[in-house]
Amino acid sequence: MxxxxxxxxxxxxxxxxxxxxxxxxxxxxxxxxxxxxxxxxxxxxxxxxxxxxxxxxxxxxxxxxxxxxxxxxxxxxxxxxxxxxxxxxxxxxxxxxxxxxxxxxxxxxxxxxxxxxxxxxxxxxxxxxxxxxxxxxxxxxxxxxxxxxxxxxxxxxxxxxxxxxxxxxxxxxxxxxxxxxxxxxxxxxxxxxxxxxxxxxxxxxxxxxxxxxxxxxxxxxxxxxxxxxxxxxxxxxxxxxxxxxxxxxxxxxxxxxxxxxxxxxxxxxxxxxxxxxxxxRQSQKIISGGENIYPAEIEAAILGTKFVKDAAVLGLPDPYWGEVVIAVLSLKNPSDLDRVKMAIAKQLSPYKQPKHWLLVEQLPRNAQGKLNRIKLRQMIENRYQ
CATH class of the missing domain: 3.40.50.12780 (ANL, N-terminal domain)
Incomplete structure (x- = not known):
């Protein structure tokens, strides 16, 4: 046995x-x-x-x-x-x-x-x-x-x-x-x-x-x-x-x-x-003003700039839009946020562009590079409380 x-x-x-x-x-x-x-x-x-x-x-x-x-x-x-x-x-x-x-x-x-x-x-x-x-x-x-x-x-x-x-x-x-x-x-x-x-x-x-x-x-x-x-x-x-x-x-x-x-x-x-x-991911899809938004597309655009070490995108509840997009970033230089916004403005439709930006030192990822979205959401909630 x-x-x-x-x-x-x-x-x-x-x-x-x-x-x-x-x-x-x-x-x-x-x-x-x-x-x-x-x-x-x-x-x-x-x-x-x-x-x-x-x-x-x-x-x-x-x-x-x-x-x-x-x-x-x-x-x-x-x-x-x-x-x-x-x-x-x-x-x-x-x-x-x-x-x-x-x-x-x-x-x-x-x-x-x-x-x-x-x-x-x-x-x-x-x-x-x-x-x-x-x-x-x-x-x-x-x-x-x-x-x-x-x-x-x-x-x-x-x-x-x-x-x-x-x-x-x-x-x-x-x-x-x-x-x-x-x-x-x-x-x-x-x-x-x-x-x-x-x-x-x-x-x-x-x-x-x-x-x-x-x-x-x-x-x-x-x-x-x-x-x-x-x-x-x-x-x-x-x-x-x-x-x-x-x-x-x-x-x-x-x-x-x-x-x-x-x-x-x-x-x-x-x-x-x-x-x-x-x-x-279907479960990560953000519905804002009736539009379907997938975080992966926005994350790829943000990470594609030369100013970002790491990034993640989530949806936050909003009484008017239903949800709005928030981007959580770890920047190479904290002063480069405006450059990131300008860079992705040329790539993404207006409804996909983040309405909120949160700067952090490091995003919670495991050894395989996967984002811990529960910890990330907790970080966001703690910041916005």
Missing amino acids: SSLQIIDQKNPTFFAEAFQKAIARHESVLLVNSTWQTSERTQIKSLLGQDQRPELLTKKSHILIPTGGTSGQLKLAIHTPETLSASAQAFQRFFALERVNCFCILPLYHVSGLMQWWRSHLSGGDFKFGDYQALKRGILPDWDVSNFCLSLVPTQLQVLLQICPQWLAQFRLILLGGAPPWRSLLEQARQLQLRIALTYGMTETASQVVALKPADFLAGKDCAGQVLPHANLSLSKTGLISIAAQSLFLGYYPKFDHPKILKTDDVGHFDQAGYLHLLG
Whole structure:
């Protein structure tokens, strides 16, 4: 009979060793972020205490991957070696890679890091851990990275483009996901001929179900890309994305729902060539004066200026408009706010331009670059009380 192994290791090498040993013994594993504090650990303890079913105590391994922390409520997506392998094999086919070599600077407790290890392990490729903090100091590996894949979130790409652009240009493939990238960032990467692959996926699908091949990126495309061979995407009349995939999770622990289709909160459309274009999250949509506004578009315009370190856009209740747009910014120079306003005035319709601006030192983001909107809204409420 199998048991549940909780992997709570700060050292990535020890984390990988513990994970590999558990899977080899057909044990089930729970991946833990070692930086979690009382709130997160209490949530996990509560979830584990709900288990009334024997399915995790079979000889088949189950892999519990945490997700949803930026919404304030953790969930444990249930995967198996089979679902992870379906994703990894589709990745190999889509990018035509016989062996997948990965240089990983993302945490293994997150699907973005775990899948890098799994792709290398499954294909017999090389896997190496990197140190993002060292990279930020300009300390680069002294070995050839030209046959390796690198996964980044947009904020990491922005930082590394300033420090080591020629080193980035050596990678065979740079996967970019986790948050919407902004146009100026992509244009800079394209000018340097970086082999960027924009991606769309989530913990529930074991990473990518859509990706843009580097050749398409270098040819000028900035969309999410094409559907990978293991997945099928459909759109509702309003553009909401639903996903069916061989890599789809089995449910959120402790419920083994085995969903056939995952209905997402993402809105998009396919162009005539079959490429997916993302508009934003339905739940984050702002309705102001009857107009639908997606924060991602405004954030991309703001981040595309040269004056901003980070930015986020939300809607605030308003008695006249219903909602109004507020932009929360971390500026390189606090005196440049007027320049930002002037720059985006040329790009966005008047109803999309923020009516309120809030300057902060830093926005609350996790290690994958995802914004914690609950904490951000709390910051706004505290400021406007």
